[in-house]
Amino acid sequence: MGKHRAIHWFRKGLRLHDNPALLKACEQASELYPIFVLDPWFASSPQCHVGCNRWRFLLQALQDLDQSLQSLNLRLFVIRGQPEVEIEKLCQQWSITKLTYEADTEPYAVQRDAKVEARMEALGVEVIKCVSHTLFDVNLTVKNNGGCAPLTYQKFQSVLSKMGTPAKALLSPTLTDLEGCKTPVSSSHDQYYGVPTLEELGKSSSDCGPLLFPGGETEALDRMERHLKKINWICNFEKPKTSPNSLSPSTTVLSPYLKFGCLSPRLFYHRLQQVYSGKKHSQPPVSLHGQLLWREFFYTVGAVTPNFDRMKGNPVCRQIPWGSKPEHLEAWTEARTGYPFIDAVMTQLRLEGWIHHLARHAVACFLTRGDLWVSWEQGMKVFEELLLDADWSLNAGNWMWLSASAFFHQYFRVYSPVAFGKKTDPNGDYLRKYLPVLKKFPAKYIFEPWLAPSSVQQAAGCIVGKDYPRPIVDHDRARQENIKKMAAAYAAAKSSNEGSPVKTSGGGKKKLSTELDKQPNKKLKK
DNA sequence: ACGCTTGTTGCCATG
DNA sequence: TCATGGCAACAAGCG
Numbered sequence: 380m381g382k383h384r385a386i387h388w389f390r391k392g393l394r395l396h397d398n399p400a401l402l403k404a405c406e407q408a409s410e411l412y413p414i415f416v417l418d419p420w421f422a423s424s425p426q427c428h429v430g431c432n433r434w435r436f437l438l439q440a441l442q443d444l445d446q447s448l449q450s451l452n453l454r455l456f457v458i459r460g461q462p463e464v465e466i467e468k469l470c471q472q473w474s475i476t477k478l479t480y481e482a483d484t485e486p487y488a489v490q491r492d493a494k495v496e497a498r499m500e501a502l503g504v505e506v507i508k509c510v511s512h513t514l515f516d517v518n519l520t521v522k523n524n525g526g527c528a529p530l531t532y533q534k535f536q537s538v539l540s541k542m543g544t545p546a547k548a549l550l551s552p553t554l555t556d557l558e559g560c561k562t563p564v565s566s567s568h569d570q571y572y573g574v575p576t577l578e579e580l581g582k583s584s585s586d587c588g589p590l591l592f593p594g595g596e597t598e599a600l601d602r603m604e605r606h607l608k609k610i611n612w613i614c615n616f617e618k619p620k621t622s623p624n625s626l627s628p629s630t631t632v633l634s635p636y637l638k639f640g641c642l643s644p645r646l647f648y649h650r651l652q653q654v655y656s657g658k659k660h661s662q663p664p665v666s667l668h669g670q671l672l673w674r675e676f677f678y679t680v681g682a683v684t685p686n687f688d689r690m691k692g693n694p695v696c697r698q699i700p701w702g703s704k705p706e707h708l709e710a711w712t713e714a715r716t717g718y719p720f721i722d723a724v725m726t727q728l729r730l731e732g733w734i735h736h737l738a739r740h741a742v743a744c745f746l747t748r749g750d751l752w753v754s755w756e757q758g759m760k761v762f763e764e765l766l767l768d769a770d771w772s773l774n775a776g777n778w779m780w781l782s783a784s785a786f787f788h789q790y791f792r793v794y795s796p797v798a799f800g801k802k803t804d805p806n807g808d809y810l811r812k813y814l815p816v817l818k819k820f821p822a823k824y825i826f827e828p829w830l831a832p833s834s835v836q837q838a839a840g841c842i843v844g845k846d847y848p849r850p851i852v853d854h855d856r857a858r859q860e861n862i863k864k865m866a867a868a869y870a871a872a873k874s875s876n877e878g879s880p881v882k883t884s885g886g887g888k889k890k891l892s893t894e895l896d897k898q899p900n901k902k903l904k905k
Numbered sequence: 906a907c908g909c910t911t912g913t914t915g916c917c918a919t920g
Numbered sequence: 921t922c923a924t925g926g927c928a929a930c931a932a933g934c935g
Contacts, residue, residue, distance in 0.1 A: 531932060637934075789930060791928060791929075873930095
């Protein structure tokens with residue numbers, strides 16, 4: 380007989396499969412209250428960086444969750460208010476003895492959960508939290524690396540290699556698991572605890588783009604299985620060889636589902652392993668396993684690095700004197716840089732909420748070290764709003780990567796806003812899809828419409844400077860100037876030892892002398 | 906200690 | 921079509 384009255388608090392981890400905390404909630408419970416806490420005030424506040432598409436995804440995920448729970452005689456409660464306040468009230472109202480949830484390593488979540496735990500302690504409610512959002516417990520990974528985060532993928536892999544394979548994914552709870560356990564539901568449940576509409580959150584569904592990636596666990600599992608059927612594709616997958624500008628996604632687009640936890644990374648990992656088994660297959664970092672490891676890498680570093688989403692006070696981030704040109708940031712954000720590839724990607728992002736990883740590279744490089752010299756933090760905030768898969772650790776980590784602020788340092792490798800897109804879309808079909816104003820340009824000019832003779836512009840019905848912007852900067856010149864600025868920032872960091880992630884030796888003497896370096900090595904063998 | 910190798914995904918010219 | 925080197929030259933890890 381169940382003696383517990385339990386709350387399972389969904390935050391991320393919007394799924395029933397591989398949800399150890401949910402299973403813990405079911406154990407010896409006579410009453411189980413699955414809740415999700417939503418602060419409607421936050422949804423409409425200016426501090427909220429969640430665009431309409433992602434709200435829609437979340438609400439769909441919650442709907443799907445409620446459906447699945449109903450088939451287990453359970454119901455989801457969507458609670459309106461602040462978590463620490465509302466959960467305390469509910470514990471008293473429902474005489475709760477046990478609270479379970481999935482561990483979350485993001486700083487705001489760590490703080491929030493600490494507050495909740497303190498209140499639960501005072502109330503005498505048992506709190507159980509489980510790791511299921513990442514392949515491993517990232518704090519254990521850090522511990523196994525000697526107490527600091529591994530800052531290269533290689534180092535990260537070598538730490539993981541000592542940790543074995545990730546835990547197997549757990550099954551969803553069944554009616555048998557839940558025997559004698561139900562959610563007490565009143566007739567006014569939907570009125571008070573139903574999944575809200577976009578309108579209730581002050582959003583309008585007319586602001587959303589086409590529904591390409593419906594939210595929820597059901598869709599996540601379908602999507603994963605659809606891809607896993609393509610055995611050769613899975614085994615040969617190499618991320619850098621996929622196209623950033625195909626007309627339909629060249630990768631799985633499971634990222635939004637992983638972000639919200641509609642899909643367990645451990646389930647995906649082991650399902651991939653099953654497909655790989657006995658076959659020749661690609662390897663990390665480029666394989667699909669490798670993609671899960673990248674996610675894990677940034678989660679791990681993000682969990683233990685102070686100020687990970689900022690430049691100042693961030694020990695892994697190079698300090699770079701980014702400029703502030705609001706009009707440049709605005710043009711980039713609003714897809715009017717005058718570089719069709721950049722503008723098409725930014726249009727797809729705003730409209731659909733997902734762009735290919737390499738497309739993110741191109742626009743991130745363009746905004747920061749490549750062309751506009753705008754801080755990566757600014758770009759990160761735009762992605763935070765518009766991406767369905769906006770994930771705090773990955774977003775900050777990748778923006779630092781692309782801006783050569785951390786992890787990646789070869790700042791003279793700059794993506795060309797013209798040449799990069801041409802490689803995989805020589806005809807410019809992707810540009811025509813997202814920038815219809817350029818539709819009639821011949822392939823020869825569509826990546827650089829400002830070079831088209833005026834007769835061509837007229838025939839295309841698009842005059843550059845009138846119907847489509849001129850290039851916001853001259854790429855070649857901007858690139859050269861920015862490389863110089865990056866070199867200066869790197870040199871400054873070296874001489875002051877500031878922004879250098881890991882302290883090596885003492886002072887800043889280092890090399891003055893390429894001369895010395897060129898001298899023959901006079902060391903004698905033995 | 907210091908030199909060497911490597912680094913998921915650049916671009917361009919050359920062969 | 922693909923591989924290579926120059927570009928101007930970085931950080932981190934390893935031995």
